[in-house]
Amino acid sequence: MSDSSWIAVDAMGGDEGLSVMLAGVARARRRFEGMKFLLVGDEAAIRDGLKNHPNLSSNAEIVHAPDIVGSSETAGRALRRAKTTSMGIAIDCVKQGRAGAAVSSGNTGALMAMAKLALRTMPGIDRPALAALLPSLGANDAVMLDLGANTECDARNLMQFAVMGAAYARTMLDLESPRVALLNIGSEDQKGTEEIRDAAQGLRAATHLPLRFTGFIEGNQLSRGDVDVIVCDGFSGNIALKTAEGTARFVADLLKRAFTSSVRSKIGFLISRPATELLRDHLDPNNHNGAVFLGLNGLVVKSHGGANELGVATAIGAAAKMVQADLARRIATDLGNFEKQTS
Structure with a gap:
């Protein structure tokens, strides 16, 4: 079971860089009481960026990732580096149960490939x-x-x-x-x-x-x-x-x-x-x-690469709502009922 109080955020993804991602997380924290964040990326850079958001530090932990996925990187190359990139480690936090969902503004193809390989599809999907x-x-x-x-x-x-x-x-x-x-x-x-x-x-x-x-x-x-x-x-x-x-x-x-x-x-x-x-x-x-990959054994939300602070906060808020509503369980139940009717 994933810890539903935590959202893993790929802090290095997106066109606008770390500063916008952290500003979006800080905004989401103010809007959604009780949510905590795993900030995945370069530890030194994130720690320095948190100086601009002192109220976020008490609700966040840093998970170091030495590499990032490039915006034009192929899905195959990104998969081979999943264990060292901020995107791959954020998804792994969901797989390991450390977070209820992962949010990334990075490469869509790489995010899809990593999420599918790490979390696998639900039975029958x-x-x-x-x-x-x-x-x-x-x-x-x-x-x-x-x-x-x-x-x-x-x-x-x-x-x-x-x-x-x-x-x-x-x-x-x-x-x-x-x-x-x-x-x-x-x-x-x-x-x-x-x-x-x-x-x-x-x-x-x-x-x-x-x-x-x-x-x-x-x-x-x-x-x-x-x-x-x-x-x-x-x-x-x-x-x-x-x-x-x-x-x-x-x-x-x-x-x-x-x-x-x-x-x-x-x-x-x-x-x-x-x-x-x-x-x-x-x-x-x-x-x-905030777009979500439905049908996986875990929640991964794709934020638009060019999203601003508001956009990042909106995507994180969507992830929080899905986690709190246990969307994955709802989907599994509905699909099970559907299969019974069509088998």
């Missing part, structure tokens, strides 16, 4: 999936998976993703029976690949699960709030995610350009500033940061 929260017009964010861990998936993979995604939505969004849909090129039953159609048939047949399968959803409906969990293969999911992020940045840049184009538009900005600030906060990826 063929492939883990990368899941994250997306902003929507609904009362809650929406869960989307897979976001890049698996470029090709069969019907069984998609059905397992649906079950795991629903358990994640119940934990993170406090939903009793999440609405689940498969991403497709149309809403009609005959649309899509054979794998997607077979997955839909299997989910419709599994009626005794804590989820509501609503059918198919198209790409232009992802943010409408009509569903709580969006299921797809990692190839489609990663493209959809990057497109949504790019569109959000485009809208924000377009508004900025429009509001600075003339004196009249600048006055209009001042009048509408409360609304534009709300829009900016809603679209800010740092407010939705």
Whole structure:
């Protein structure tokens, strides 16, 4: 059993460096009482960085790691160095039961490979999936998976993703029976690949699960709030995610350009500033940061490489909530019930 009061943080991962990671941890400590942190990385550098966060020292321990995983390093090379890198040692803290979850802003491919090798997949799971929260017009964010861990998936993979995604939505969004849909090129039953159609048939047949399968959803409906969990293969999911992020940045840049184009538009900005600030906060990826690899015997959360202090704290907070809700046990229970209905 993992110690649920501790989160292992890869302090050396991410584009912004150690200072932002420590600032994010310090912010998370203030938001989540009782959480403690294993700060994994160069001991001397971390100890020096903690001078800027004196209140964090009493809630943190340093775990020395002599090496780091490079942002462009291949997964194979990273695996060979797992025992000496901050990323690999953070994951090992989960494996050894020293921490309830690991958080890293480092190389996604390396993190996935290390996590899968160290923690292994749950019984019956063929492939883990990368899941994250997306902003929507609904009362809650929406869960989307897979976001890049698996470029090709069969019907069984998609059905397992649906079950795991629903358990994640119940934990993170406090939903009793999440609405689940498969991403497709149309809403009609005959649309899509054979794998997607077979997955839909299997989910419709599994009626005794804590989820509501609503059918198919198209790409232009992802943010409408009509569903709580969006299921797809990692190839489609990663493209959809990057497109949504790019569109959000485009809208924000377009508004900025429009509001600075003339004196009249600048006055209009001042009048509408409360609304534009709300829009900016809603679209800010740092407010939705923290993707998790579902289907492993342990929790590993991927923070965006370019996350700022707020983003790092958000990812750590997501990890803490998953640990406290015992997400892994929920997933194992739901998958067991699903297998009984489909066997």
